[in-house]
Amino acid sequence: MLAQQRQQAILDRVQQHGGVRVADLVREFGVSDMTIRRDLEVLADRGLVSKVHGGATTVGAGSTEEPGFAAKSVRQREEKEAIARRAARLVRPGTAVAVSAGTTTWTLAHHLTDVPELTVVTNSIQIADVFYRASRADQTIVLTGGIRTPSDALVGPVAVNAVRALNVDLLLLGVHGMSTRAGFTTPNLMEAETDRAMVGAARRLVVLADHTKWGTVGLSTIARLSDADVLVTDSGLGDEARKQLADEVGELIAVDPDEADE
Structure with missing residues (x-):
């Protein structure tokens, strides 16, 4: 060649x-x-x-560029699968969890259908559909409602009010970008507001973000790096980025997509 x-x-x-x-x-x-x-x-x-x-x-996109769900779903598929598999191990049976919209959290949802007696709060049409198709009578799904974004998230005052009325054990949050300056970000202002409401409703925050999210900054900040109890990423993350993140988040987990889950 x-x-x-x-x-x-x-x-x-x-x-x-x-x-x-x-x-x-x-x-x-x-x-x-x-x-x-x-x-x-x-x-x-x-x-x-x-x-x-x-x-x-x-090439780095502008802070307001927001790819649709289909476009994002083909990116870093192996990394997202490994991240989702590992994050699912943090979810205990019989708990209430919130799951934000996104392709990594959508991948995670397929694994969460195996966890018994979950109550799942989500603002994602795609994620709600995963649980609907699983048809598990022991799982309760709460879809927030709201205005639909390009990433198939439901946002706005309806979604925010629904989330603020609830208390969950764990939030599993997907993000558009992460950096030491801006924290965890998204290009969509209304989605950021809904995600911040989810952060406020959860006792613990677990962020799922593959290595390409490092250094990407969306228009609106969802949370500071230090707000994350756990960050699950992949082994493609560079050494310097790992050091900076380890100094900020509660626990940094970097999974290798080439290794089978134990």
């Missing part, structure tokens, strides 16, 4: 999944680590990707 063909293939993967890792590309294309890094350098110089520690991601 010529360098130009390989670079186009790498770009296709970045655009499809939102990011790539050098180690994965080395295995896939059978070339050296240095060759892949040169390819990423070429793509970054052309403004087509953003280089990050150990790989590359899509």
Whole structure:
């Protein structure tokens, strides 16, 4: 394969999944680590990707850009599955949990259908549908209602009032971005308001965010990094980011998508 063909293939993967890792590309294309890094350098110089520690991601979007549910669902699928599997282990039978909208939390919902006697509060049409299709009589689902966003979240005063009337043991929160300056963020102002209401209704906060969310800043802050009792991310997160996050969150869990869950 010529360098130009390989670079186009790498770009296709970045655009499809939102990011790539050098180690994965080395295995896939059978070339050296240095060759892949040169390819990423070429793509970054052309403004087509953003280089990050150990790989590359899509070029940073503006703080108000909000991809739809379908677009986000194809990104970092292996990472999201690993994160969801690990986060599900934090949920105890017979508890009340809130689950925010998002593709990572939607992936998590499939695992939560195996946890008995849950009460699930969600503002996500997609997540409510997962539990509806599971048809478990021992699980209670509360869908907040509200105005629908591009990410299929229900937001606005109806959703906020519904959430504020409740108290849950645990909030499982998906986010658009995270940074030391802005905390956990979303590009949607109304979604941020609903998510903040969920944070206020929960005794514990567990955030689910893959490594590509690091350094991304949405328009509105949901919570500070220090508000998170647990952050579940993946092993693609760089060492410096891990250090900064470990200093802020209660517990940092980084899962390896290549390893089977124990």
